[in-house]
Amino acid sequence: MQTPADIFVQWLGSRARDCRIAIAVDGDSLLMDSGVLGKTAVSDELGRAWQPVVFRGDDLAFRLRFRSAREQGQIVIVLAGSRTETTRMEVFWIADILAMNEGGDPLDISLPAFFRRICPKINFPAAPLRRYRDTLMERLETVPSAAAKIIERWGRPDDWGNGQIAALALLAGYPKLTLAEIWPDETHGDEFVAHGLRLLLGTPSLVSDHTIMREILNEAAQPQVRDSLSWFNLPPADLAGYLVLRLVADQYGLQNPTTQLIGLQVFDPQMDLSNLEPLAMRVINRLRSSASIWGRIEEVADAFLTPRRLDRVLETLTPGVPIQKRVEYICRANAVPLIAGRHVIHILNAFFTKPSSTPIDWVAELKYVTPESPRSSTTGSIAKSGLSLLRAIHRIERSLTMPLPAFQHPEALLEWYIESGHHGLELVVARASADLMACAEPDLVEVGQRYLFGEAGDTDPAPDSLRGRVCERLHQIDGLLADMIRPNPTSFMQGPRSAASLIHEKLGDCLSHVPLGNMDGRLWILVFDGMRYDTWDEVIRPILSAHFAVDVQPFFALLPTFTLHARSGLLGGCLPCKGTNRQGEATANEVILVAKVLGLTQEDAKTRLRVVTDADTTAALMRIGFKDKDVREINVLIYSVSDDCHDFSGDLAAFNHRIRAAIVGDKTQGARGILDDLLARIRPKDTVLLTSDHGFVELLKSRAIPVTLDDGSSSGDGKDVQTRYISGTKGIGKSPLLIQTGNQIYQLAVGYEWFKRESTRASPRYNHGGCSMAEMVIPGALMRRLTGKACRLTLENIPAHITVEEDATTDVVLTLRNAGNVDMSVSLGVQDSLGNVLAKQDAPLPVGRKLTITSQVTGRYLQTAAREMDPQGTVTSVSIRIQHTDQDGRMKDFEEGTVVIPVRVKPKPTRLETDALKSFDDM
Secondary structure, three states, X not given: XXXXXXXXXXXXHOOOOOOOEXXXXXXXXXXXXXXXXXOOOEEOOOOOEEEEEEEOOOHHHHHHHHHHHHOOOEEEEEEEOOOOOOOOOOOHHHHHHHOOOOOOOOEEOOHHHHHHHHOOOOOOOHHHHHHOHHHHHHOHHHHHHHHHHHHHHHOOOOOOOHHHHHHHHHHHHOOOOOHXXXXXXXXXXXHHHHHXXXXXXXXXXXXXXXXXXXXXXXXXXXXXHHHHHHHHHOOHHHHHHXXXXXXXXXXXXXXXXXXXXXXXXXXXXXXXXXXXXXXXXXXXXXXXXXXXXXXXXXXXXXXXXXHHHHHHHHHHHOOOOOHHHHHHHHOOOOOOHHHHHHHHHHHHHHHHHXXXXXXXXXXXXXXXXXXXXXXXXXXXXXXXXXXXXXXXXXXXHHHHHOOOOOOOOHHHHHHHHHHOOHHHHHHHHHHHHHHHHHOOOHHHHHHHHHHHOOOOOOOOOOOOOHHHHHHHHHHHHHHHHHHHHOOOHHHHHOOOOEHXXXXXXXXXXXXXXXXXXXXXXXXXXEEEEOOOHHHHHHHHHHHHOOOEEEEEEEEEOOOOOOHHHHHHHHHHOOOOOOOEOOOOOEOOOHHHHHHHHOOOOHHHHHHHEEEEOHHHXXXXXXXXXXXXXXXXXXXXXXXXXXXXXHHOOOOHHHHHHHHHHHHHOEHHHOEOOHHHHHHHHOOOOOEEEEEOOOOOEEOOHHHEEEEOHHHOOOOOOOOEEOOOEEEOOOOOOOOOEEEEEOOEEEEEOEOOOEEEEOXXXXXXXXXXXXXXXXXXXEEEEEEEEOOOOOOOEEEEOOOOOEEEEOOOEEEEEEEEEEOOOOOEEEEEEEEEOOOOEEEEEEEEEOOOOEEEEEEEEEOOOOEOOOOOEOOOOOXXXXXXXXXXXXXXXXXXXXXXXXXXXXXXXXXXXOOOOHHHHHHHHXX
């Protein structure tokens, strides 16, 4: 595309060789703005140097410049106009000099002439061209195609006006738009206004061109809709705010909504709301037919509807609204996120002020899908963050009210710990804190932080804070585990759920094929070093489930829970320091240990087995286009997932966010993640066992146990004090947990307790090596690579039966998990045998994610005249009906059908029949 300077130089080159003076007319300063006239000389295409002499109406100065330039060679006289003035230039003062012209007709480089060169045969009107001069000059490349769209509709452009030039400027800036999209031709007011608002408010790319759009709308308006043009004269934020509030007024069924909206005193007094009212709801309904358009309008309204204004709105429109009414609005399928978010803020404030007296049970029955808000909207996102916070609080509070059962053995404690969701409570608290910060209300954040952590914050939670109570519950569970271990640690570590038996338990029959070399595919043992079970459950499993079928059980890591002992025992299938080579000699060599547990001979291990350390897997992740050329029949890969917890100072939510980034990588930066590494190595027929060697626990300041030199921290006597264990001592304090590992005795810290040497000033936030469920519970996951779309739903935590006292209630917690690799939607209904609906939930369920539903069963009991249980009035069972979408998006029944759980109601020990006592009334 030629610029004005290009045309100027080309024109000079076409002048006769002996031409000494030529004239150009730059009426709109296009040449001046290009900078070409600022040069001492302009070279044409023939290499001739022309001296530019510019006339700006200054006769004397011009003549002096002309005289000087004439002595230097060829001259081009440029009659320069103004960028804004459209009046004629007075040149009769220099008529004598202009008469010297030898260059033929002067070059006309005005805006109309310039655009006629770009789009021949079009007679552009000068005034609108000058109005949109800057916009058009920035979009020169696309002006011809934009003009073609206009010509296609109106043909010859002799009658083009302001609107057509405005359309030309807009279409040139947005080549993908059509003329029909930006030029409303509707004859009904609501249709015309809705079309215009889609452009002005609902199209983010047009924000900088609102002035152009308004001119187009003014030109495009048919006589029938011209009285609706006042809609487009309002500031965008005010107009968007009005649309949102007018919708809310309609949702609340307000009488005289215009009067009430005016009474809010949030709009400019010059804004005539009564003029907007006749079309308001019809326009709003049209706009809401497109979720993206209405979402953008809410985003624009967000700048206008500040928290203070929203509070005024709620006080005026819903005075003294009880929490039930707020909940009703939040639960509306068409709730406005801005308003729902403000209701959530009020509910949170009430809850944090008096947690025990503000009911939030309703959040468990709330539809999983909350009103989505534009990504950049701060106020609107509160609906999502606030409800997520309330869900987290509700889950935690309910968990803390669960009674601790009596556990007969550690394996029962392990199963309950996972099924009850206690393994994830710490991460839920950390994510709740992030949701609280997302609410962006300083006062709310302050009172919410006190509820979550107390005055000292998350690193030292107060005992009565939510985190403090969670820690106390988990510490209690850890104490129960320690009590089971203390009498016979060796027996515990030889149990059926010990990491020492994990490889045998999970690989099962596969191990019999390993020595024979007739496995169907290769074997991979993946150790995610330092990974906690909550990280596995909430972060890693959902990611891997999109590519692998996963079958997992929880196991106990070996003690003490640090890598040297825990991983060697895991890979060797033995107790720490009990591993031996084939000659019976003690060894901690992981290659020898894993070869022995897999039944490989020494020669087979050299050719068929490969152990890749965490340093090697990290190096592989940095190689672009990685291919595993060294793959063998049996591969053990160590990945450093969270073993660097000692160096991390953020909370668990931040730590897991970082771990997730390490798993998926960063495609924008070309960084490969662990998932990329696995997919490059593992084939569909391969068998994969994924586990961890240990987890870690947070070292709370209030749980530190001071250790003096006399307690065993002195050097030179073989004693060593670490935060989670003391080695070389017979134990300090009451009932120490002692572990004999080889020739070494370790005293392990239990739960959140940790050892602080008197000489230590600082300590890491997280560490491992002791006895806690956070450190000891690890996954044992058997996985197979998926080759196509698989839609699979599992129902977990199904109790074999339910026992409940008469007229009492008991919780039934069910977990649905998407175990396939296709996102699905699920519908679940729970009811008892009497037809009472106990729970109903419709929700999306992404790959790998789980949905936990809690319902309450009431022990209804009725006797017959023969004092036998009457099934017509007694709850005898609970039925669960599930439907979910398949890989084609069609709804289907759960493959296991309707699940029925028997219920046994224990009748009250004493039942007085009123009929039997009636005769006493006559005495």
